[in-house]
Structure formats: structure tokens, C-alpha cells
Amino acid sequence: MTATADHEVGRARTRKEDARLVTGQTSWTDNIMLPGLAQVAFLRSPHAHARITSVNLDAARTAPGVIAVFAGADVAAEQGSLPCAWPVTEDIVIPNHPPMAVETVRYAGEIVAAVVARDRYAAADALELIDVEYEPLPPVLDMPAALEPGSPKVHAEGNKSYTWSLANGDLDAAFADAPVVIERTYRQQRLIPEAMEPRAVVVAPVADEFTMWSSTQIPHVLKVMLALVTGIPEHKLRVIAPDVGGGFGSKLQVTAEEVLALILARRLGRPVKWTESRTEGNAAVHHGRDQIQKIRIAADADGTLRGLDVDLLADMGAYLMIVTPGVPLLGAFMFNAIYKMAAYRFNCTGVFTTKTPTDAYRGAGRPEATYAIEHIMDDLAFHLGLDPLEVRERNWIKHEEFPYTTISGLTYDTGNYEAATALAKDLFQYEELRKEQSERNAASAQVRLGLGVSTYTEMCGLAPSRVLGSLRYAAGGWEHAAIRMLPTGMVEVITGSSAHGQGHETAWSQIVADELGVPFEDVRVLHGDTAISHKGMDTYGSRSLVVGGTALVSACGKVREKARVIAAAMMEVAPTDLEWADGRWAVRGDPDQGKTIGEIAFATFAAHDLPDGVEPSLDCDATIDPDNFSYPHGTHLCAVEVDTETGWVKIRSYVAVDDIGNVINPLIVDGQLHGGIVQGIAQALFEEAAYDDSGNLVTASLADYLIPSAADVPSFTLARTQTPSTLNPLGVKGVGEAGTIASTPAVVNAIVDALRPFGVTDVAMPCTPERVWRAINNALPSPGETPPLQPPAQNQVDGGGAA
């Protein structure tokens, strides 16, 4: 499916939604004004862990402009418990999770009271008049310590939520006589999703019905969950996600703020709005990553992998949110990545701490897994004195071996790791850079060069429902699409994939233009309002195009078939005499005779001469549940220069060759990769949610939580290989998370590669200049240097060796 003059699919269309987005004409949730709208502000716990001994609301209640003030006890009877939809094991501990804390707070930022006022200023002023007394309890901040028998408990049930395991093959045999065994511990630091638009919610009650506008990725799932949590019948709820300014998983959630806004609106009988500040959001939005990964590989002397053993500790934070426990499982199937091996064991323990809950963040489980395996593959290569690409090639699935069932049990449909790697090496000038690196090392240059490799794959297109069910996920993975043919030939597309920046309106229009033979401009895409798009599973896990796009193609096919019968009647021929050619139904053998969808739509509207039994409508819908995930892959290569004197890391060049199957819109794909790569670089170099010893988030503002801007990253060289997926009619694989999954290990591998001459085998993320400098100076102490005040970040000695 390559671009041609006649085809919309494959064209680098600029996005039709951008005009309203970039000119500020659209309505974000915070712009919504309603008569009588009151503002909600939440008081949040300043303690990581404490018992609430008293709450005095009197002064706040009488403050100017205040309508009502509530503490946890006031809403305890109706607030329910925030849902966890992924109880990954039978014996998982899912603690009660009140949207507003009643007796105990378990992370700094947990809601303890709410003010409803006439405006945001009055609400914020009144917050300062609420007097809450706390009896501090010991914080629980370190995962291994939390699992010790004497540890203070986050919940009465203990600090372990679950242990989930996966095992295939004979791991003991694989390790028993392995010539090479390498063991490492990597740390996935905690990250904070920073969507451009902070979260916001508006609730309007009318009699016993409620409309919620929310900056959410999941209006459909949210509606179901709100009904279950609050007891409001689902048919009396309408959820609207207007234009949403990014999510990265952080808005794949049923939040305390949404539930409380609904409850307060119901209680007061008037519309309410809540909009978070950036600082409030950093403490309260769910965080991402935060794992300790113990990984062990066994290999033959030539680098052929024999077995892989992974033990994870995953920080759940204080509570389980909608898919918190499932995030590590999405990684469980990915540690083996593109490599063949005989045995694999995966173990994950979910641990409660007194920190903000974690949940899905761009890539959700897969960046973590990819980082660990791609890092240890580099360690294996170094141990054996092989080029990192050579050791990968010795282990990866050859292109002629697809479809291939991996050791974790997934069946990859297609892929061509050889082709993507060859192209990447060429664009990167890999051999030339290796030569320069050797020269710099030989000269003991102050600025060293490091080359980082990441030959990633991922599972995305989240479906299939049966597999999700087998993993104990509560919902399905299908998607819905509908076509409404308007009398004038215009097309309204309804999708259950609720876009929040991905450009669905453009990509979906391109698909429909080709499927129905209509101009791109004549297609309008409607989404995100459960009263219009009544059915959907929403947008996350790079699933929209793979699942939602497939539903769209199916719905278009149904429209064509309905149109065929009517077109045949219009031309007084039999439906079997017609063929779909050049975007219309034409008489086979007489191409001058034909009807476009637009003409057929108008005839259907008039409905004067329809055949008996044919309904006067072309509208169709489709719900699709694929029977496999999709598997994009690619080779990312990163060159860094490391100033050994200061620890400064400069990304000199970055080449990304991605195979995401067929491409609907290359411009959107490039945009996804640019943003995704930067987000992965951010984990490698800049971002970390840091807590102090008492459990307070010290990176609460963007002054302290460093996110990169365009000035901090190089221009990327992007290219593609195109191995169409065989799992869907579009041949697409998904691209929303690929860049983020791929880039983190590419960057860190490059840094470690630059520092191998100093004996460095790892630098903990984020690889700040100080950590890099300490890694160098601990590995190679020089008498003239001031000794560091603290131990090295995570500078391990090489654990590889003959077993």
C-alpha cells in the first residue's frame, strides 16, 4: 500500500485537526463554561503516610465565595473505591481505594478535602483555611525493604500485592553448564507523565442525568467504570472527551478527581469544574516505570542465548489504579524481545509503597523490558569481545523464520530485523564511527565516543480480548467504527478510538477516502463523546489504527456492499454485474456506467426506487476483535560524545529505522517517532521523580523535574523498512510507543559504550552529568580528585564470567 496519485493512504497529509488546535479555537475541558458553574479545589496530604486525626472545615465553610466544603467522612458513604480492572492473580491484594482519604493517607498528594466555590481563587483561598491534623506514620519508600518482615505496612494486608510468573523451557538446564552467565540489576526510575494539557473535569447534572467532560483518553471505559463505582445507571451518564492535549497513558485512568467531581455535582445539584495545576498534577497524576530488574542470561561461548531469567520488583505506589498491576505483565512477554532461546522464566512482585500510584506510561511495561534485554545484550557482546550488532544477529529471528512463536508464547507474524539493521547501519555510518571511537580511545581523548544499539520489538495493538481475558484483564480489546452516509455524499465516521493528539481525524479520513472513493475533505471523524460514539475501547497501547482502523475498514466494506445493491437498482443491472473500481460501483465490462457512493447516498436518501426489502440507509458499523497483537520493530542507533572531565553527554547523531508495516500518513508517523524518541531520551538523560526520606516528592515542579525541549536533542534521521503485518487488512502495526521503547536503551548503551574503557558497565538512569562523572571516577580513581561524597550511582563491576 504505497502512495500513488489516486490513493490517500500513504500521503503525508497535514493534519485536518491542527487548524483548530493551533489557533486556539477548540474547546479544551478547562474552557467549558456553564451557567452556575462552580469550581472545585482539593486539599492534598503533605505527608507520605499518616493517620488523619481531625479535620476542621469551619473556617473554610464561612470563607467568601465558598459554596461547600467536604472531608472524606462526608463522602465516605457514596464515594466507593477507585477501580482496578486488572487483578493479575487470584490472590492479588487490591486494597480499598477511596477517592478522598477518610482515615489514613498513603502518599503525599492524596486528597483529604474538597472546596466548592464560586471561582478558583476563592476555592484556593479556602483550602488554606482547612485545618487537618495528622499523626505521622512511617513512610515506606524502598521496595526491597518494604518486603522485609518488620517493615511498616502501607496497608493492613501487607506490602506485597501479588507475584506473577511465567516459565517456558528448562531454565535450570539452560544455565547449568552455560559457558557464559551474566547477571545484572537495572533500575527503572520513576517517571511523571507530563501531558501538555493538565487534567481537568467538568460535570453537569440535569435531573438524574450527568454529563462529564474530562481530559481523558478513555471516555467509554470511564463511563462504564463511573457507573460501577458510583451506582449511577450507565444510561444516565454521558462522558465527553473534547480535544485532549496529550495523555501518554496518564489519562488512561479513572481518577479520584473525576469520581469526586461527579459526586459533588450530584450532591450540590449544580455543575462543577476542576482543573489541576502542574505542581498538583506532578504529585497526583499516576506515575510510570519504577521497577528494579534483576536479569540473568545464559549463553554459549559464541554468544548464542540459552536462557533468560528475570525477577522484577514493581512499585505499585500506594494503591492499585485501573491497570497498575498489569503494566509489568505487558513487559513479561517482551524481555525475550527478538531473540531465540530455549528457556525463559519471569517473575514479578508488585510492591506497595507510600508513593503516588503508578500505572501505564507510554510503552507501559515494554520500555522497561526492552531496556533490560538490550542493555544486557550489550553486556554480553562486551564480555565476548563481539560487536553489539553481531551478538544480536547471532540470536535474532531470521526473516524467513516468520511467523515465529517466541519463548514467551507470542506468535510474531512478520519482521525483518536484518533489513532494518542494515539500513540503520548504513545511515548511521556505523563502521566509520567505530573507527573514530577506537582512535579516540587510543589517544585517551578527553571526549569519548559511544555507540548505542537498540534492536527493539514490541507487542501493541492491544486486543485480543481472549488473550487479555486469559491474563485476567477485566475488559476486552475490540474496537468499534461506524459510517454515516449523508445525503450529499459527505461521510461521518464514528470511531471508538478516542484520539488525544494522535491525528485520528486525518488518518481515518485518508482510509475512508480510499475505501469509499470520496474526497479526503468530505470525511468528518467524530469521536470522544459517548452519546455520539456510543461504543469503544479508546486509545492506548498503540491500538487505534491496528484495531480501530481495522473496524473502520470493515464498516466501509459493509457500506460498499449495501451500496452495491442500490447502485444495481439505479443502473438496472444485477448486483453481481457490478465491480468496485476507481472508487465507485461500475458495470463490469462497461466502465462508463457507474455510480459513486455520493450518488448512491442521495438515491438512498430519496428512497424512491429502492428494491423491495432494501432499507433506505447505507449506514453501517463494525466491531473488530483481532486474534493477535501486532509487532512493530526497528533498529535505533545512537552516537554520544561524553566529556570525561565533566560527565556531559551530547547526543551527536541518532538514526531510527522502524518497521511499522504499512504507513497511512508518513508525516504523522514521523511526528510520533520524534516525540516518542525524545520521551525515551528523557528517561535516559533527564527525568526522575525523586522523593526525599520522608516521602515528599521533591520534583514537584518543572523547575526540578527536567523535561527536554527541542534545544536538548539532535535532529533525528528517520527511515523505514516496510514489512506489512499479515494480521489486519491495512497491514499496519502501530507506532505510538515505538520511539519511546526503542530510544532509552539506545542512549544508555551508547553512554556505557563510551565508558567501557574506564571499566564502567552501567550508569543509573537518568544518566546525569554527575552520575556519568562519578561512574568514570569510581571506576578509575585518580589521586588528584576530591573523593565523592556519596557512593556511585550504580556502577557495577562486570559480573560476567565463565560458570
Next chain:
Amino acid sequence: MIPASFDYTRPGSVEAAVEALAADEEAKVIAGGQSLLPLLRLRFAYPTLLVDLGGISELRGVRDAGDALEIGALTTHYELTRDPLIAAHAGLLAQAAGTIADPAVRHRGTIGGALSHADPAGDLPAVVTALEAVLVVTGPGGSREVSPAGFFADYLTTTLAPGEILTSVRVPKLGDGWGYHYEKFHPTAQAWAIVGVAALARRSNGHVAEARIGLTNMGSTPVRAGAAEAAAAGAEASAAAMRAAAQRADEGTSPPSDLRAAADYRRHLARVLTGRALARAAGI
């Protein structure tokens, strides 16, 4: 931004501003707002009155005052990067101003505001320290002149008395032979400096005759690296000599340990960066 409530006044003259400030102990001056607004937003500050200097046109712009440049307190960072007088006589100021935060901040933030905020992690305090600028302060009793060392008292603290406003910065013109460089080490383009080095060097006959070094974020105020200055003075104008002189750059400093860097690493950076900044300033 949802700050606590405050009154607001926009006087048309320095005298009126001083009068408004003097009348209210909890009043704060606002110019570009790039330091004050975050404090208001986070409710770290509760001023009762904001005295907006934006309407006082005499505080804007750069004037040639003979041996010195007279820079109005309301001159923005962006203007510092573009002003021809600054470029000709105090290029260090332009170079450093160009590294502050991002273009939006540089178009709003002012030199007077940045200095009065007295953040030792800010760039301009160390730069005016190295330039041996004179800060002109106006209060109820008239104007007085104060050196940077006399102005910066502590972390976020100046010696401005209640009712006083920093009205201009007088920067001596750099004469012949002087070179300069601001070496800023910051983790991202928009972030504050972990360490910054503002270096000036006067070169003469293959030697560095004189050097002046101001350090950013190496203590609770901007500091002069006096020992390194002394070591550089008279040294051969070579990278090795500058590096050697810079080994003393952290003497007498007390850098903070914080989220971004531990004190020992800051000391190390100060030495390395001073060597590089001196070399650039000396045209090596």
C-alpha cells in the same frame, strides 16, 4: 495562576513607586514577573501590594555614560542580547543573557528583576560581579550606589532596604585587550546553571595581565574566584596555564548540595569550567 489576592499599582515615576513601596511593608516590586509569578503561583509569597514598574519609561534602555554603560533596570534579557552598546562594551552581559531560560522568559525578564531576586543560580548576578558593575538603588532618601558584593547578602536576599528599588546597573566599559566568556553548565537548555563561570581576561604580550571571575551557584551569593584570578594574573596565555590557575577556582566557595549536584561535583565543575572560560576569555 491562582495566587492569593493582592492590590496592584502601576506608578508612573520612580518617586511614586518608592512612595508606594515605603507605605506597605508587605509590598513587592514586579517588573517582568519571571521570578515573582512562580512564587505567587505556588503561594510561596503573599504580598499585599504589587508595585508594577512597567509604566516607568526612564527605567528602560541602555545609555552611554562615558566610561560606563547605564543600563535601566527594566531592560529585558532579550534587549541585553541585542543592544549595540552592550555588544561593544559589555559583551559578557549579552552572552550570558542569551543563556537564560528560553525566549519567552528572555522577552519578559529584566536585569533589575534578575539581580533583585538574588538567586545565586541565576546568571546575571555572577556576571555583574565579574564586570565590577555598580548597582544604583533609589529609596525614600534618594539614590545610593552599591557594589555587587555589597548588594547580594544571602540566598534570595539583597541589602535593599524597605522602599528601595534597584533602578539601574552601571557597567564599566571593557577597555582594549579584554576578552570574556560565560561558561554555563546546565542539564537542559531551560534549566538553571549547576555551575556557571563568568570570566574576563585582559591579555597583554602573550600573557594574561588581569582576570576577573564570577561564579554562579557556588554559594548563597555570587562569588569572585579571587585565588584563581590571582593565579591567572601574569600567567602565560596558554590553556595549560589557565587550567592551572583554575585549580584554585573553588577556593573560598561553599557550594550547595541539592537535587542537581553534590557540592564536591560543583567544586570540580568550577575548576574545570573556570579553566575553559579563562582560556576562551583570553582568546586561547
